[in-house]
Amino acid sequence: MAEGGETDVRAVYIVLVLLTLFNLPHTLPETSSAARAAGHRTFQDGVGQYIRACQSFEGGLGCAPSTEAHGAYTFCGIAALCLLDPWQGPKGTIHKYLDFDALLQWVLWRQDDITGGLAGRTNKLVDNCYSHWIGGCWSLLESAIPESPELFNRSSLALYILACGQAPYGGLRDKPSHDSDAYHSCYGLAGLSATMYRWQYVDGQWLHTPITRGAADSPPDLRPLHPVYVVPMEEAMATEEYFKLRPLA
Numbered sequence: 001m002a003e004g005g006e007t008d009v010r011a012v013y014i015v016l017v018l019l020t021l022f023n024l025p026h027t028l029p030e031t032s033s034a035a036r037a038a039g040h041r042t043f044q045d046g047v048g049q050y051i052r053a054c055q056s057f058e059g060g061l062g063c064a065p066s067t068e069a070h071g072a073y074t075f076c077g078i079a080a081l082c083l084l085d086p087w088q089g090p091k092g093t094i095h096k097y098l099d100f101d102a103l104l105q106w107v108l109w110r111q112d113d114i115t116g117g118l119a120g121r122t123n124k125l126v127d128n129c130y131s132h133w134i135g136g137c138w139s140l141l142e143s144a145i146p147e148s149p150e151l152f153n154r155s156s157l158a159l160y161i162l163a164c165g166q167a168p169y170g171g172l173r174d175k176p177s178h179d180s181d182a183y184h185s186c187y188g189l190a191g192l193s194a195t196m197y198r199w200q201y202v203d204g205q206w207l208h209t210p211i212t213r214g215a216a217d218s219p220p221d222l223r224p225l226h227p228v229y230v231v232p233m234e235e236a237m238a239t240e241e242y243f244k245l246r247p248l249a
């Protein structure tokens with residue numbers, strides 16, 4: 001991070017995405033790096049401990065240590081842990097650095113049992129953007145618990161996104177009293193895709209299984225999105241392959 005700049009868990013996620021997707025060198029610059037001066041050697045050093053410090057007493061993660069648990073920061077933190085050690089993957093790193101039971105409980109409690117939608121914090125209303133920020137946590141947490149039973153109600157989230165999230169004139173919105181916008185359209189669709197697949201991390205690969213949905217009025221399948229990068233799977237794989245052949249170092 002820039003000296004004197006903000007540090008928070010979003011930046012951790014963004015840096016690890018850039019390093020991994022673009023196959024960039026993991027060693028910190030030799031000179032003029034505050035992290036080097038503090039004794040770190042790679043961008044990953046100390047990151048697990050920092051993310052652990054962001055887990056609040058409620059179980060979710062805040063933007064920085066000692067802040068309120070929040071859906072978007074929780075996604076950024078656990079997605080960053082998925083990238084931290086490609087060998088261990090989510091099963092290793094999420095359990096190693098976080099209180100997993102508290103995290104799972106906090107994420108489970110974000111689904112509203114009346115509307116099926118997801119809220120970003122305790123005592124807040126549901127909002128369609130958390131269909132991704134929390135719904136995306138479902139994919140990552142399930143990959144960290146092999147053979148887990150169905151932990152979340154995917155069909156009721158899909159119903160919230162389609163029935164309450166769609167604006168009659170197009171696009172997706174936070175909730176019916178709001179207008180649609182690009183932000184909520186993006187994260188509503190990402191959340192809808194998350195309801196359609198179950199993810200596993202096996203031998204360094206993300207594998208998806210479509211969820212069987214019986215209802216005749218089920219929405220058409222959306223393409224699987226890479227659960228960490230949250231872009232279509234084929235594009236994520238093609239980008240990784242491209243840069244794997246062209247390392248900077």
Ligand SMILES: *[C@@H]1O[C@H](CO)[C@@H](O)[C@H](O)[C@H]1NC(C)=O
Pocket residue numbers: 116153155156159
């Ligand atoms: C999931 O939600 C749907 C629709 O809201 C409901 O009919 C169903 O019983 C719920 N499933 C479980 C396992 O709670």
